[in-house]
Amino acid sequence: MRTILHIDFNSYFATVEQQANPRLRGKPIGVTGGDRMERTVLGAASIEAKRFGVKTGMRPWEAIRLCPQIIFVQGDSDKYLEVTKKFLNILKSYTPFVEVFSIDECFLELVKGNPECIAKEIKQRIRSEIGEWISCSIGISYNKLMAKLAGSLQKPDGLIVIENQEKAIQVLDKIELDEICGIGLRIQSRLNNMGIFNFTTLRKVPLEILLVSFKSYGQTLYNMARGIDENPIVPFFEKVEVKSIGHRHTLNHDTNDQQEIKQIMLKLTELIARRLRAKKLVGKTVSFWYRDGVKLTHPRGVLGSHHTFSGGGMQVTIAYTNDGLEIFHAAWRIFQTIWSGDKIRMVGVSISNLRPLVPQTLSLLPETIRQETILKVLDKVNNKFGEFTLQRATLLKSSQIKRIPNPFLSDRRFKL
DNA sequence: TCTGGGGTCCTAGGACCC
DNA sequence: TCTGGGGTCCTAGGACCC
Numbered sequence: 001m002r003t004i005l006h007i008d009f010n011s012y013f014a015t016v017e018q019q020a021n022p023r024l025r026g027k028p029i030g031v032t033g034g035d036r037m038e039r040t041v042l043g044a045a046s047i048e049a050k051r052f053g054v055k056t057g058m059r060p061w062e063a064i065r066l067c068p069q070i071i072f073v074q075g076d077s078d079k080y081l082e083v084t085k086k087f088l089n090i091l092k093s094y095t096p097f098v099e100v101f102s103i104d105e106c107f108l109e110l111v112k113g114n115p116e117c118i119a120k121e122i123k124q125r126i127r128s129e130i131g132e133w134i135s136c137s138i139g140i141s142y143n144k145l146m147a148k149l150a151g152s153l154q155k156p157d158g159l160i161v162i163e164n165q166e167k168a169i170q171v172l173d174k175i176e177l178d179e180i181c182g183i184g185l186r187i188q189s190r191l192n193n194m195g196i197f198n199f200t201t202l203r204k205v206p207l208e209i210l211l212v213s214f215k216s217y218g219q220t221l222y223n224m225a226r227g228i229d230e231n232p233i234v235p236f237f238e239k240v241e242v243k244s245i246g247h248r249h250t251l252n253h254d255t256n257d258q259q260e261i262k263q264i265m266l267k268l269t270e271l272i273a274r275r276l277r278a279k280k281l282v283g284k285t286v287s288f289w290y291r292d293g294v295k296l297t298h299p300r301g302v303l304g305s306h307h308t309f310s311g312g313g314m315q316v317t318i319a320y321t322n323d324g325l326e327i328f329h330a331a332w333r334i335f336q337t338i339w340s341g342d343k344i345r346m347v348g349v350s351i352s353n354l355r356p357l358v359p360q361t362l363s364l365l366p367e368t369i370r371q372e373t374i375l376k377v378l379d380k381v382n383n384k385f386g387e388f389t390l391q392r393a394t395l396l397k398s399s400q401i402k403r404i405p406n407p408f409l410s411d412r413r414f415k416l
Numbered sequence: 417t418c419t420g421g422g423g424t425c426c427t428a429g430g431a432c433c434c
Numbered sequence: 435t436c437t438g439g440g441g442t443c444c445t446a447g448g449a450c451c452c
Contacts (some may be wrong), residue, residue, distance in 0.1 A: 012452095033420035041420050043452095056452090059418050077422090102423085102452045184450050213417060215427075217449090281443060285444085346420085353444095
């Protein structure tokens with residue numbers, strides 16, 4: 001039997017902000033995503049704010065209604081990434097089998113030692129080596145699914161063990177369907193329509209029925225109800241770096257001004273290209289999508305995913321590239337093809353089908369060399385002096401994006 | 417006052433190749 | 435006469451996660 005630990009940081013962005021700025025400690029704070037309050041949501045709420053009912057994903061005005069004294073801090077993903085690197089280093093001292101699941105979550109597979117003792121020690125070391133305000137919940141079990149569930153049962157600063165399948169089934173019988181990772185609102189409501197409202201009932205449904213309704217995912221649901229999950233830990237040293245790189249931006253106001261939209265898209269594609277080059281990758285499938293100001297006809301929660309919006313999207317495949325302008329041209333072509341002409345609220349661009357950039361000795365054409373030199377200089381300057389210090393002349397007019405997190409630079413300025 | 421921004425995986429049909 | 439079978443690539447879109 002395997003020993004899997006799931007480590008999940010509590011109110012991560014909020015506690016990192018509190019650790020960094022003592023004036024925020026012990027106070028209800030909300031970390032915002034964007035810079036316009038009316039058009040953003042909370043990326044995290046501190047424990048103090050959560051006591052008022054404030055939750056991740058809420059709009060700021062909702063948070064104010066619940067907790068008038070809440071303090072908003074603008075999120076800074078570079079700062080959080082720094083802390084993530086620190087805690088990963090601590091975890092790697094216990095086992096090489098560390099899987100990074102997100103910026104504030106990971107799985108560990110232990111091969112020796114007492115898991116509970118190690119979990120306690122990890123918590124202690126995080127407090128002493130990273131900061132007393134940073135706490136995490138740890139779930140221990142025999143697979144990833146149950147370890148993650150265990151970690152979610154006690155928050156903050158929890159430590160729960162689900163020893164075996166028998167215990168797992170006892171736990172499953174007490175929780176809601178959507179409390180397990182992999183069942184969202186859509187699957188839950190489809191199960192409900194079949195008369196299934198909990199795991200006890202789900203366990204009684206024959207596999208064949210689930211396969212008919214959910215295709216291959218039926219097997220996963222069948223296993224979930226029994227606490228079965230054979231998915232292996234994918235350690236950092238085996239993980240393929242990324243599958244896609246993208247950015248999207250919600251505009252400060254809805255617009256149908258093509259020039260304005262163009263400026264935003266140029267910035268997004270330039271950022272994407274710089275990240276590609278930093279990782280020494282090229283990509284060939286460009287996706288563009290937008291959301292217009294038209295209200296969704298479905299209530300929130302029914303169409304929960306960001307892929308379901310009023311607007312449009314399309315992908316095209318081009319020659320492998322890491323040049324922002326080429327990505328832009330592809331995205332712009334799509335935009336021209338699919339745009340309805342309605343006012344736009346958000347635009348997004350991403351590139352997928354990535355592969356490593358291999359030195360191409362065969363294509364040493366003068367123009368290629370020139371382009372590559374330009375891009376190298378551009379990256380060098382921007383990495384050293386900050387985002388958009390040096391940019392293509394076409395970008396100069398834009399003032400729309402005030403701040404997009406730079407994936408390489410640490411920004412430790414406090415916003416208070 | 418009405419939903420940010422970063423991702424992953426899967427299915428399915430059509431085009432095209434040998 | 436108009437067809438097998440194996441495979442890849444491309445695009446659309448659904449569902450999920452933090």
